[in-house]
Amino acid sequence: MSSAVEPRGWAKTALHVNGWLVYLFFYAPIVLLVLFSFSESRNVGKWGGFTLDWYQQFFDSSNARGALSNSVKIALIVTLISVILGTMAALSLERFTFRGKKVFDALLYLPIIIPDVTMAVMLLLFFGQFYDVIEAVFGIQMRKGFGSISISHIAFNISFVSVVVRARLAGMSTDLEEAAVDLYASRWKAFRYVTFPQILPGIAGGALLAMTLSLDDVVITQFVSGPGWTTLPVYVFGLIRKGVTPLINAVSVVMLLASMLLVVLSLIAQRSRRTG
Amino acid sequence: MTPAVELRRITKKFGDVVAVDNIDLSIKDGEFFAMLGPSGCGKTTTLRMIAGLEFPTEGSLSIFGEEVGTLAPNKRSVNTVFQNYALFPHLTVLENVGFGLKMQGTDKKETRARAMEMIELVQLNGLESRKPAQMSGGQQQRVALARALVNQPKVLLLDEPLGALDLKLRQEMQLELKKLQRDVGISFVFVTHDQEEALTMADRIAVMHEGKLLQVASPEEIYEQPASKFVADFIGRTNLLEGTVKDKTTVVLENGSLVHAANSLVAGTRVAISLRPERAKIARLSDVSIEGSSLNGVIDTITYLGNARVYGVKLDWMNIEIRQENRPDAELYEHGDQITVYWSTDDVSVVAG
Numbered sequence: 175m176s177s178a179v180e181p182r183g184w185a186k187t188a189l190h191v192n193g194w195l196v197y198l199f200f201y202a203p204i205v206l207l208v209l210f211s212f213s214e215s216r217n218v219g220k221w222g223g224f225t226l227d228w229y230q231q232f233f234d235s236s237n238a239r240g241a242l243s244n245s246v247k248i249a250l251i252v253t254l255i256s257v258i259l260g261t262m263a264a265l266s267l268e269r270f271t272f273r274g275k276k277v278f279d280a281l282l283y284l285p286i287i288i289p290d291v292t293m294a295v296m297l298l299l300f301f302g303q304f305y306d307v308i309e310a311v312f313g314i315q316m317r318k319g320f321g322s323i324s325i326s327h328i329a330f331n332i333s334f335v336s337v338v339v340r341a342r343l344a345g346m347s348t349d350l351e352e353a354a355v356d357l358y359a360s361r362w363k364a365f366r367y368v369t370f371p372q373i374l375p376g377i378a379g380g381a382l383l384a385m386t387l388s389l390d391d392v393v394i395t396q397f398v399s400g401p402g403w404t405t406l407p408v409y410v411f412g413l414i415r416k417g418v419t420p421l422i423n424a425v426s427v428v429m430l431l432a433s434m435l436l437v438v439l440s441l442i443a444q445r446s447r448r449t450g
Numbered sequence: 451m452t453p454a455v456e457l458r459r460i461t462k463k464f465g466d467v468v469a470v471d472n473i474d475l476s477i478k479d480g481e482f483f484a485m486l487g488p489s490g491c492g493k494t495t496t497l498r499m500i501a502g503l504e505f506p507t508e509g510s511l512s513i514f515g516e517e518v519g520t521l522a523p524n525k526r527s528v529n530t531v532f533q534n535y536a537l538f539p540h541l542t543v544l545e546n547v548g549f550g551l552k553m554q555g556t557d558k559k560e561t562r563a564r565a566m567e568m569i570e571l572v573q574l575n576g577l578e579s580r581k582p583a584q585m586s587g588g589q590q591q592r593v594a595l596a597r598a599l600v601n602q603p604k605v606l607l608l609d610e611p612l613g614a615l616d617l618k619l620r621q622e623m624q625l626e627l628k629k630l631q632r633d634v635g636i637s638f639v640f641v642t643h644d645q646e647e648a649l650t651m652a653d654r655i656a657v658m659h660e661g662k663l664l665q666v667a668s669p670e671e672i673y674e675q676p677a678s679k680f681v682a683d684f685i686g687r688t689n690l691l692e693g694t695v696k697d698k699t700t701v702v703l704e705n706g707s708l709v710h711a712a713n714s715l716v717a718g719t720r721v722a723i724s725l726r727p728e729r730a731k732i733a734r735l736s737d738v739s740i741e742g743s744s745l746n747g748v749i750d751t752i753t754y755l756g757n758a759r760v761y762g763v764k765l766d767w768m769n770i771e772i773r774q775e776n777r778p779d780a781e782l783y784e785h786g787d788q789i790t791v792y793w794s795t796d797d798v799s800v801v802a803g
Contacts, residue, residue, distance in 0.1 A: 349536035352503050357550035357601065358524045367549075371540045 204430070211423035228424035238425065241409035245389055248320065248405060252327040252388040257381045259328070260335025261373075267336070268343040269351075285330040286337070294397035297326045301398055319403035326398045327388045334387060335380035342376025343369075382440050386433060452515045454479040454605050454637040455500055460509035462495050469495040471661035472509070477605075479514075481637045482628065484652035486645060488684070492661040493641045494609060500639065501530045501607050514604055524553070529598035531608040535590050537582040543569065543593050544578040550601040568600040572630075588619050595627075599634060606631075608640035612647060624650050645685045649673065657681050679801050682724040689730075689770040691723040692803050701800070705766045709743035712795045720803030727760065727773035729797035734781075735788040744792035749783045763791055 181189055211229070215222025232238050266272070267279055285293060305316045350372065354364035370377075392407045399408055410425050455477040462470040470492040477483045485493040498504040499511060502523030511519045518526055529550065537546050548565035556564075569578050572592035582590055591611065598606055611627065612620045628651050631638045642648050648655050649669045656666045657680075665677040676682035679690060693703040695715040700708055701723060711723060735746060750769065751762035761772045761783060772791060774780055783789060 347534075347536070349532050349534060350538060352523075353530070353532055353536035353538070354549070354553075355523045356501060356503070356530045357597065358553040359549075360524060360553075363553055367553075368538055 207423055207430070208427055210420055211427045213420055213423075216419055228420045229428075231421055232424050232428065238406075238409065241404055241406045242428070244320070244404065245406040248324055248327060249385050249388040251324055252331060253381050253385045255324075256328045256331035256335050256384045257377060260332045260380055260384075261339050261377055263332060263336040264339035264343055265369075268340055269348070282333055282336060285333040290391075290393040293326075293330065294394040297322075297329070297394060298397040317403075318398055318400035322398040322400070323395055323405065326394050327384075327391060330394070331384040331387060334383050335377075338380040338383060339373055339376045342373045342379075346372050378440065382436055385436060389429070389432065451479065453477055454481070454514060455639065456510075456512045456515075457496070457499075458510045460496070460499065460506045460511060462492070462499060462504060463507045468661050470499070470506075473658075473661075473663040475656060475663060475666065477637055477639060479637055480635055482631050482651055482653045483637060483639045484648035484655045485639065485641045485658060486648040486655050486684075487643065487658035489643055490660075491658040493643075493656075493658050496658070497530075497607050497609055497639065497641045500605070501528055502526050503530075527604045528607055529601050529603040531591075531594045531598050531606065531611050533609045533611075534614060535582075535594040537590055537593055537597070539582055542579050542581060543574060543585075546582065546593055547578075547596045547600055549597060554601070564600055565596075568596040571599075572596045587615050588623065591615065591623065595630070599630075604636060606634075606636060606638045608638060610642055611640055613642075613644075620647070627651060649685070657684065659684075675799050676724060676801055679722050679724075679803070682722070682799065682801050687727050687771065689725045689727065690801075691725060691768075691770075693721060693723065695719050695721055699795075703745075704768075707745060709745075710795050711798060711800045715800065721800050722803045724799045724801055725770070725793060725797070727771045728758075728775075730770075730772045730791050730793045732761065732763075732772055732774065732781075732783065732789050732791055734783075735790050742792055742794040743798075744790050746788070746790050749785055749787045749789060752783070752785065763789065765791075 180186075210219070210221070212224050212226065213221050214225040214227070263282060267275065267282070301318055301322045305318075309315050346369070350368050351364050354368040355361070359367065389405075390407060391405075392411055395405050396408050396411065399405065404412075406425065406429060410422055410429075413419075413422050413425075453476040455475075457473055457475040459472055459474060460470060461468065461472050473492075473496070475496075485496060487493045495504060499506050500513070502518065502521060502525070505520045509519075510517060513526060513528060538549065541549070544562070544565055547568055548561045551561040551564060566578065569575060572595055574589060574592055574596070577585065577589065582593065585593070591614075594611075608627075612623050615623060624647060627638070640651070649672075652669060654666060654668055655672050657664045657672065659680050665672060665681050667675075667677075672681065672685055676685060682688050683690060691703055691709070693701045693709075695717050696702050696708065697717055698715055699710055699712070701711055701715070701721060702708060703723075709723060711721075715721065745765055747763040747765045747770075749761055750764040753760040753762075756776070758776050759774045759780075759782070761774065763770050763772055770791065
């Protein structure tokens with residue numbers, strides 16, 4: 175079997191250089207980041223000998239630890255809820271017909287298209303009004319923080335999850351569901367034993383995407399977080415304003431490791447599905 | 451005897467499109483029944499209505515006397531073999547076959563035992579832990595059959611069951627399906643667009659066209675006494691000679707020649723005489739003193755099929771096909787030979803023109 179044409183002469187050299195440049199652009203910043211997170215010098219860009227102080231400082235700082243645990247809590251709850259709602263939305267659009275379906279379909283993509291800042295301003299306005307109404311009606315004073323951030327993240331993640339799950343559903347023939355129902359499955363059992371296992375890779379992909387987007391978000395979160403209650407990326411963003419120290423590098427490395435862990439987990443999950 | 455499946459005045463519309471148009475049909479218990487027609491004729495929609503995957507717009511549908519018109523598919527004692535088998539790709543053969551029993555709440559041990567028994571019946575022993583993707587088309591077909599039959603349905607529905615197989619395998623499976631049906635003893639209702647398949651397997655055939663039922667009869671009757679031009683043309687090959695009835699036994703063809711037909715005909719009506727290629731005979735123009743009907747023509751094309759030759763014969767006003775079996779004593783003709791085509795009255799059927 176012949177593979178792709180092997181480049182020769184100067185083309186070969188140029189392609190090699192190109193390849194290495196791409197790797198350089200991708201990974202040099204990461205390597206530098208990791209390296210300098212161990213630098214003793216207060217100056218971010220200057221090597222001052224090896225130390226683990228910055229990591230120490232990160233784990234000692236209650237603000238930093240608080241922000242990290244907030245991020246994880248929010249990511250988990252957001253992933254759970256947006257996966258359920260997003261999957262339901264995908265199912266309704268792929269498998270059912272109802273009045274206003276086209277409008278719903280178009281509106282569902284809106285959070286993906288709208289710029290983050292616009293979405294952030296909208297949500298800020300919304301929570302301002304919404305919390306005022308709650309206070310006026312129930313006399314409960316609510317503060318922005320966990321609730322408002324979670325709801326905001328869910329609001330845009332539903333769209334992303336439903337797009338991913340829908341792609342998977344569209345590739346799955348309705349024959350399988352019909353066969354299940356023909357073989358005495360109720361609608362629920364047909365979903366549980368046939369549809370769900372078939373779209374599970376899509377759901378897993380959607381979940382990882384939602385988790386990443388939630389862990390990652392700065393713009394929207396910054397607008398809807400409250401005083402003293404924020405997530406890790408927003409915390410890092412705040413640190414920069416106070417002056418840059420290698421602490422930021424250490425925090426970034428922690429976040430990098432967390433996202434790499436997610437990727438590895440998803441790869442393992444996919445592999446075990448294929449062989450099992 | 452109560453029919454296994456009975457359709458009365460069944461109509462199915464999709465929006466403004468009438469897919470099935472007011473059909474009446476009765477399928478006997480234990481019968482191998484074929485629904486035949488070109489694509490879009492409504493045969494699959496009819497099958498899906500029996501399965502419960504579509505509900506009729508009008509009319510009554512019963513299975514062994516019980517009205518099931520709008521009953522959900524999981525409440526009907528029929529099972530379906532789907533066109534592309536629709537095997538569950540994430541389940542093993544054993545799990546696929548046991549699926550229906552599991553859904554009905556049969557206990558695990560019995561489900562396993564009955565599924566294994568059925569896998570043996572379709573000769574897939576040893577493959578029960580394979581996934582569908584690891585099997586050939588023929589094997590997948592057997593899994594689909596086993597998965598349906600394990601539930602002991604009262605009627606088995608098959609949607610183009612052999613459509614995805616290659617010719618050789620298809621012919622093998624035709625015989626095997628027929629044998630399986632005899633062993634199981636329930637009625638098999640299968641949909642096909644392949645007239646040869648329908649003729650080979652079915653006890654009775656329903657020919658459909660544009661949502662209407664044109665004829666329901668045995669393969670012999672469908673082939674030899676087609677009820678309409680469409681049926682004559684769709685089942686096997688035929689030459690349709692159009693003309694007008696002169697008197698009870700004579701038809702005037704378009705070029706003015708007279709031919710005989712047995713059916714008692716009504717003078718003045720437009721008819722078509724269906725002359726099957728293998729029923730007509732050829733002789734050299736000079737040789738003849740022929741009884742029955744004949745038409746003169748010229749050999750135009752010759753197609754060699756191995757077991758037969760098909761001559762394209764040019765008549766004054768149309769071309770026809772004549773098939774000659776390849777026997778050692780067959781007289782061969784060449785392009786341009788002047789010949790006469792002749793047949794006896796029993797060899798043709800007359801349909802409305």
